[in-house]
Amino acid sequence: MFDAHCHIGTLRCTDALVCTSRVEEYGSIKDFTHRAYGILEPSRQDLDALDGVLATDADALVGEVGMDARWPDDGRGLLDDILHIISKHKRPFVLHVVRRHEEVLGILAAAGIDLPFMVHGFTSSPQVALRYMRLGGIISLGPLCPATRHYRELLDLPFLLESDMPLSPDSQGVLDRLYTQVAADMGIERPRLEEMIDERRAVLTS
């Protein structure tokens, strides 16, 4: 049961991609098998820290990074520079996008990045998901997704599953229920779903 997006918590589980949102967290994820360095609400100085840590950690991904309508400048000013760092270090990456899909799709297309990526906590339409897929991305669905409008249609697309919580017994419980619900809603056995997700996530976390 792979957790495609979680944060630093109390567990050191290997079956999870642990993401960071701030430079201050970077020192705490070195021991995780699947780890990603990210910055939310980025500043210029953060870009140097990201560039620097990627130079010293060859197996890590980038994430989470992105744009969010709730941030004062929504992040668009620095996303281009972040993508530049990502392509320089050639890492798969994890996107956080809240009500800014058009802008992020435009920036990704213009950047012409040819690296696998995931859009975590996805709840938008299948049409938007398909546009990310054409650029090399995959969506990841979190515990809130089943209550959202496009949930059933999203199950027809390739997706990953995530807790989006600090890695802990709690997050494992939430993820376990999500896997069970999604398998039931797809009408497949749960071990089959776990296999499918493991195959899909290998593109990002080999």
Ligand SMILES: [Zn+2]
């Ligand atoms: Zn996020």
